[in-house]
Amino acid sequence: MRIFLDSANIDEVKKAYEMGAITGVTTNPSIISRENKKFDDVLGEILDVMGEETLVFAEVLALDAEGMIKEGLALAAKSPNIVVKIPALPEGLKAVKALSEKGIKVCVTVCFAATQAILAANAGASFVAPFVGRLDDIGENGLNLCADIREIFDAQGIDTKIVAASVRHPVHVTELARMGIDIATMPFKVINQMIANPNTDRAVAGFLKDWEKVPK
Ligand code: G3P
Secondary structure (H helix, E strand, O other), X not given: OEEEEEOOOHHHHHHHHHOOOOOXXXXXXXXHHOXXXXXXXXXXXXXXXXXXOOEEEEEOOOOOHHHHHHHHHHHHHHOOOEEEEEEOOHHHHHHHHHHHHOOOOEEEEEEOOHHHHHHHHHHOOOEEEEEHHHHHHXXXXXXXHHHHHHHHHHXXXXXXXXXXXXXXXXXXXXXXXXXXXXXXXXXXXHHHHHHOOHHHHHHXXXXXXXXXOOOO
């Protein structure tokens, strides 16, 4: 399972990329707003840090298909690494069809139902992004939605990639990997939680202490 960073913070992007942890970055309007910088500047900085084989997801703001297509074309023109995020709305599907027919990579985002994922795939989306944590927030099970979409896509031979989003903690990550999800995108905090382990720290400290006993 590929790991993406769900952040537009350039320090986090650099750290996660240098760690070899990520092969992509996802953003949305809320994530961009936290950086207090112009959208084009933030996106440009992220594209500069990320290497050739990586993907950078950027979302449209328009709510009508025509506006989404216009924004999507402008975003895609910035780099071949850009994936245009379009919300799972009827107008969104129109835009997905139009953009994907032009060879632009599109991710249908804010997906909260398997039916939305099926329509996204039919419209030509390269990616679909179910929001795991936000379903958990309302007493549903976001992991179950991912499992449903995985099962349906496998049963139907659909090759649209599943990007699990709104990932909140390491257990989400292991469960997503277990069920064969293609990509999980998460905050930098979760990437750090995935590597942190007090036993590892204790073991390393013990090795260093014992090394002091070795005659020099
Ligand atoms: O990628 C979607 C993500 O940014 C939403 O996460 O934690 O705000 O639900 P969250």
